[in-house]
Amino acid sequence: AQSVTQLDSHVSVSEGTPVLLRCNYSSSYSPSLFWYVQHPNKGLQLLLKYTSAATLVKGINGFEAEFKKSETSFHLTKPSAHMSDAAEYFCVVTFLLGFQKLVFGTGTRLLVSP
Amino acid sequence: ETGVTQTPRHLVMGMTNKKSLKCEQHLGHNAMYWYKQSAKKPLELMFVYSLEERVENNSVPSRFSPECPNSSHLFLHLHTLQPEDSALYLCASSQAGTRGDEQFFGPGTRLTVL
Numbered sequence: 691a692q693s694v695t696q697l698d699s700h701v702s703v704s705e706g707t708p709v710l711l712r713c714n715y716s717s718s719y720s721p722s723l724f725w726y727v728q729h730p731n732k733g734l735q736l737l738l739k740y741t742s743a744a745t746l747v748k749g750i751n752g753f754e755a756e757f758k759k760s761e762t763s764f765h766l767t768k769p770s771a772h773m774s775d776a777a778e779y780f781c782v783v784t785f786l787l788g789f790q791k792l793v794f795g796t797g798t799r800l801l802v803s804p
Numbered sequence: 805e806t807g808v809t810q811t812p813r814h815l816v817m818g819m820t821n822k823k824s825l826k827c828e829q830h831l832g833h834n835a836m837y838w839y840k841q842s843a844k845k846p847l848e849l850m851f852v853y854s855l856e857e858r859v860e861n862n863s864v865p866s867r868f869s870p871e872c873p874n875s876s877h878l879f880l881h882l883h884t885l886q887p888e889d890s891a892l893y894l895c896a897s898s899q900a901g902t903r904g905d906e907q908f909f910g911p912g913t914r915l916t917v918l
Contacts, residue, residue, distance in 0.1 A: 724906065733808070733894060733909035780847070789835050789854045789900045790907060794847040 692717045692783045696795035704803050709753075709768040711798045713781035716762065723764045724782040724792070725755055734780065740764065751775070776802045806830055808910035810895050816916045817885065825880040825913045827895030835900035836878040837907060838870060841892040853878060854900040885917045 697712040715721060722741045726734040738749025745757040755766045764781060781795040808829045817823050829836060838850040852860035853872040867889075869881040878895055892914050896907040 726909075731911070731914075733911040734896075735909070736906045739906060787860075789852050789859055790898050790905060791852075791860075792847075792849070792907060796844070796846050 692719075692721070692785055692791075692793045694781050694783050694793055694795035696779075696781050696798050698798050699796065700799045700801065702801040702803065703771045705773055706770050709766070709771045709775065709800065711766040711779050711781075711800065713764045713766065713795060714762050715764060715781070715783045717783055717785070719785055722784045723755075723757065724784060725749065725753070725764075725766050726780045726782060728778045728780065728797075730777075737766070737779075771800075771802050773802050773804065776800055808895060808897055808908050810893075810910035810913050812913060813911065814914045814916075816918065817882070818918050819885060819887075821885075822881070822883040824882065825893055825895075825915075827878040827880075827910055829876055829878075829895075829897035829908070829910075831897055831908060833897040833899050833908070834875050835898050836872060836875075837896040837898075838878065838880055839894040839896065841894055841912070847894070851880075882915075885915075887917050890915055890917045 693716045695714045724739045725737040727737050728734045737753050738747045740747050740757045748754045753768045778797045778799050780797050783793050811826045835854045837852050840848045849862050850864045851870040856872050867884050871879040892912045894912045895910040898907040
């Protein structure tokens, strides 16, 4: 079975400091993994994705994530937080069932203070 | 219009009303999805249409009835809903059968059932 655990429901950082959002996954297959971001009253936007190519994946807005198979992790990082990064972040494991099935984590709310 | 659009953005209805949510994608995709997003719960996949055929019905109550008249349009017909059905309903689209391809999400319809 495929599942995702986001270890923190809330993360608070100061503007200009690093961001770390943690995600562990469980998958019977070689997984594809995504990070999506959701700003208030908006739909979900893809930040980055891993599909078995390079294990360090760079995304939009300076975010990146590293796929670590030995640790079954796919943590999201950014060197320096910006106020506009405040949002909800979802780690997602995907697999193909004739269609792309997404299994979402419960989300991590990132709070950025000045 | 670009991407995935949803109307209405907000809907308030009584338990005896009948209403419909509309989703339109302008991306040339051949798969469309309905998700339910409730507070403090992971996104729940409700329905999947691939090539205009329903391929997934994730144990959704019959008071929710999807319709996919063509590959660009998806509807969710609502009748005799319950207050616990209040949530954000998200539509998404993707290219079916392609591993690792992202789903593109609309902004959602915020539904309140009184």
